[in-house]
Amino acid sequence: MELPKTEHIDAKHGLRKQLLVLTAVLVLGVWAIVSHLRSLQVDLVESTTIQSASQYSQMLTVFRTLYTSEVVQKLTSEGIQVTHDYHQQQGAIPLPATLTILLADRIGDKGKDLSAKLYSPYPFPSRESRSGLKDDFAKEAWEYFNSGSQDAYVKVEDFGEQVNVRYAVADRMRASCVSCHNSHPQTPKDNWRTGDVRGVLEVVMPIDQGLAKVDQIFIEVGSLSVLLLVLTFGSIALIIFRLQEQKNRIETMNEQLASEVTERKIAEEEATAAKEEAVAANQAKSIFLANITHEIRTPMNAILGYAQILQRDSELTQDQQNSVSIINKSGGHLLGLINDVLEISRIEAGEHTLKEESFDLVELLNDLSEMFHLKAKQKGLRWQVENDFPSPKLPVVGDAGKLRQILINLVGNAIKFTDDGFVQLSVTTVHDNDYQFEIMDSGPGISKEHQQSILEPFTQGANVHDKGGTGLGLAISVKYLKMMGSDLLLESELGEGTRIHFCLNLVLSGDEDLGxxxxxxxxxxxxxxxxxxxxxxxxxxxxxxxxxxxxxxxxxxxxxxxxxxxxxxxxxxxxxxxxxxxxxxxxxxxxxxxxxxxxxxxxxxxxxxxxxxxxxxxxxxxxxxxxxxxxxxxxxxxxxxxxxxxxxxxxxxxxxxxxxxxISSSKTKMDGQMKQDLLKYAELYQVSEIEGVIQSATNEHQDWVRIVQQFIADYDMEGLIRYVQELEVSDE
Missing domain, CATH: 3.40.50.2300 (Response regulator)
Structure with missing residues (x-):
């Protein structure tokens, strides 16, 4: 089945229109860029010309200074007269200003692209016809220099039927010249002082040739760029039109395939009955799980209720209060696990959501440490929880309930199937908000052929039926992690233990003081x-x-x-x-x-x-x-x-x-025997023995006793070990 011919034509016309618009936009963009480059080139020509004019001006000034100091002074001492009308007197030489005017005239005569002149509103009578402030630029320069400015006065303007740079500097009265100018019989002014502006030295340089070259480059580069764009888009348009034709052919083939698919619907209808039977079986499973979890919740509610009542009993010792607290927390976790037995069916049915809220990740890990400590100790396993967090608290945002359940499932499995050695839970910071969770054990390991199947519901692998359980833990963990955007990775070899790890992104909560x-x-x-x-x-x-x-x-x-x-x-x-x-x-x-x-x-x-x-x-x-x-x-x-x-x-x-x-500012120290005892008891979680050690030291070691008591109250034995290890041994 082919598309109507009119639709093909409309599609081609629309594509052509889009390409033409895009080409026009890019051509305008390239032209704008080239125009900007031209503006930069014009600025460069002007600045280069101004610099050249400055160099000519400096050359004339240096020449005049050198002439005054090396020629005029020496010849004057020999009796040779120095005057502006030197040509009328035998053996006389020109004054420095007169020689500067002559040199500027010669520069203008010899070079067609450069001229210079020295003028003043106070000329000697012999120079009145060629001096004075003849135009606006001269007047502006004179006012500019008399306002006190020491910089050059520069303008780019039409002058002499071409565009020129007019560069002017002040000709100031030197100390050696004041007396002569004030006493000369023809002087137009007799109150000169050192530093007064007596004239303006102007250098004029054209920039027409440079600007013409810039325009030529601008036209050539712009034309080539536009031509290149047109050729490029022409090629692209040709390719797109060919791809469009191929697309039309593919659509025709898809229509043919669609007709074949229709023919197969009969086979799918035959499979519907089997699918309905599977749905019915799944519903029956959900009803069974709901009933069994209801039956278990009833006694669990009683256990949790009485645990809460005991927590309010003020006559319980601190150790008893902590034990009841652990019972209450563990019971709560168990109740959550019971609910998750039903949740596996809800997950499979797509009835699940994440509950994003703020929670303390360190507190969650500490709870898990307490929860599994006794169980690991009963099996003779070394149980350890590690993290690289910088603070005793880390408030993050995430689904704490599901993360807790994932870790309970994974750690519980590790302890269940490990009979000797260790089980370790570690959390490390991969990046600012990315954390890797890792559970390692020294258990029997998992064979390659069972590593995938144990991630399915109600599957436990081979030779583990004597360990008990429903086989839901890993399946629930995998599904929860999928919801959180992560994957569960399993590494194991038979006889070499197991490593399970995953990575989660947990951003810091609004309360970022880290506790x-x-x-x-x-x-x-x-x-x-x-x-x-x-x-x-x-x-x-x-x-x-x-x-x-x-x-x-x-x-x-x-x-x-x-x-x-x-x-x-x-x-x-x-x-x-x-x-x-x-x-x-x-x-x-x-x-x-x-x-x-x-x-x-x-x-x-x-x-x-x-x-x-x-x-x-x-x-x-x-x-x-x-x-x-x-x-x-x-x-x-x-x-x-x-x-x-x-x-x-x-x-x-x-x-x-x-x-x-x-409190004394001396460095905290501890008796050597006390340090050994505290480290030993902390490693074995023997709280009563630790309390006995600090009770005997209360009166003489107030500086560290309070800190140790806080570690005990928090059940933070790892933190206590680190603190005691860093204390120095006293000399007593």
Whole structure:
């Protein structure tokens, strides 16, 4: 089936019209560009001519000065008379002004494209006929120079039947000439003073030839450009017309295929019955899931209700309150999981939405850490949650419920199928708002043939039926991630464990203070200290946090997003200390260290490495490489301020304690045995033992006890370990 002939003709006419309009627009655009280039060329010709006129004027002035100093003065001392009417007196020579006029006349006689003249409203009687202010330009120049201006007076105008540059400079009275001019019997003025404007030296140069050449170039370039455009669009039009003809042929073939498709509808109708049966089966599954989840919700509501009642019991110990809190949170997660059993059917039916809201990503990870800690410990697994966030809080916008469920499903599977070794959840910042979530385990691994099938609903792979479960966890996670614009990636080998990871874009919420609280001890640097710190990190959040921490205590901060930018800032800023991230795309911290060490001008500036890693061996490794110190993420006030105190020997102003005594500004130290005990108990999550250690130290170590108590209250054992590791051992 072909399109009607009239439609083909209309389509061609419309295409031609569009091409003609486009060609006209581009021709006008090229002509405008060439016109602008012509304007620039005209400006260039004028400026070049003005410069040439300036050089001629300077040459005449220099010649006159040289004639006065080297000729007139010497000949006068020999008794030779110097006068303007030298030609009427035997053995006389012309005055400098007279010689300048003669030289200007000769220049005009010999050269057709250049003339010069010296004129004044106060000429000697012999020069009255050729001097004076003859036209508007001369009058304007005279007024211009007498107004006090020291610059040249320049105009481009028609002069002598051609376009010329008229360039004028002031002829000022020299000290050696004042006496002669005032005493000369024919002088038109007898009150001359040094510096008075006694005349105007004008140089006239035509620019007609240059302008004519510019016009010729303008016409040639414009014509060639327009011709090239016309040829180009002609070729394009020809190609498009041929493509249009091919399109018409393809449409004809599509019509033929459409008729064949119609013939196949009979076969599709036969498949409809099977499809309806599948829909009915899916509805039956949804009804079953709804019923079973309803039955489970009833006892779960009772569990959660009584957990909330217990949380309000003031007689419970802090440890009991924390345990009830974990029960309540875990029960809530379990209830959410029950709901998600039904949700898998809703997802498949397309009945799902994302709930975008602000939540604390660090708090979510801490909840997961608490939730799976006991379960991993019961199986003898090493359970670890890591992140490279700069702050103990990170408010972002996203669907917290679905992200929580994804991580619960993935971590739960890892712990379920791992009998020995470790399970680790880590979150790293890929870019400012992009975060990679990674779950690794040392379990049995997954064979290649089962890696795709286990992502389907109700599928668990081979030889795992004794582990229990519905087989929905991975399927729900995959579907949720699709909704969030991400994919679940699985890497595994039999006997070598499993790595599952995905990347999400989570923008910072409107509250971007990252949960930073103002330190309740350090108020700021003492007034006599002025400190500037260079902060280097490719992640903007990290730079913002360190900037906030440092400026709050009156430290000047210069920020750079990479090593190359940092080196540029070091050239223009006086920096007392450098805080640099270790892993950056353009120039990492180690490369920056080497570059700075090679420059003697930056010798003595402490260079502090910052990173998400807190392993003591790695810390020592970077110290051995040449860094002056090491601070791990997340950043804590105590670590950053202690680093300033250690390497810059500054002192701080502190907030007063309740008794009115200021806290000591000495560097925080801890008894060696207490440090060992705290590290050991924190690694084993033995809270009661930690409380016993700090209870015995309360009276003599007030400076670190309060900080340790806060870590205990937050159940942040990883943070406690990092803090204690950075404390120095006292000499006691």
């Amino acid at each position: 930073v609280e103002i330190n309740d001890r350090v108020v700021g640097l003492k007034a006599e200290y002025k400190v500037t710190v260079l902060v280097i990190d490719d992640i903007e959040i990290n730079r913002q946090l360190l900037h906030r921490m440092l400026t709050d205590i009156r430290v000047e901060v210069v920020s750079a997003g990479g090593g190359a930018e940092a080196l540029s800032l070091l050239e223009t800023n006086d920096v007392d200390l450098i805080l640099t991230d270790l892993f950056m795309p353009d120039m990492d911290g180690l490369a920056l260290l080497k570059e700075i060490k090679q420059q003697s001008k930056w010798e003595g500036i402490p260079l502090i490495a910052i990173s998400a890693s807190s392993l003591q061996t790695e810390r020592q490794h970077y110290l051995d490489l040449g860094f002056n110190d090491y601070i791990s993420k997340p950043f804590y006030f105590e670590s950053v301020y202690q680093c300033l105190q250690t390497h810059l020997h500054v002192e701080f102003d502190y907030q007063k304690t309740s008794s009115g005594q200021s």
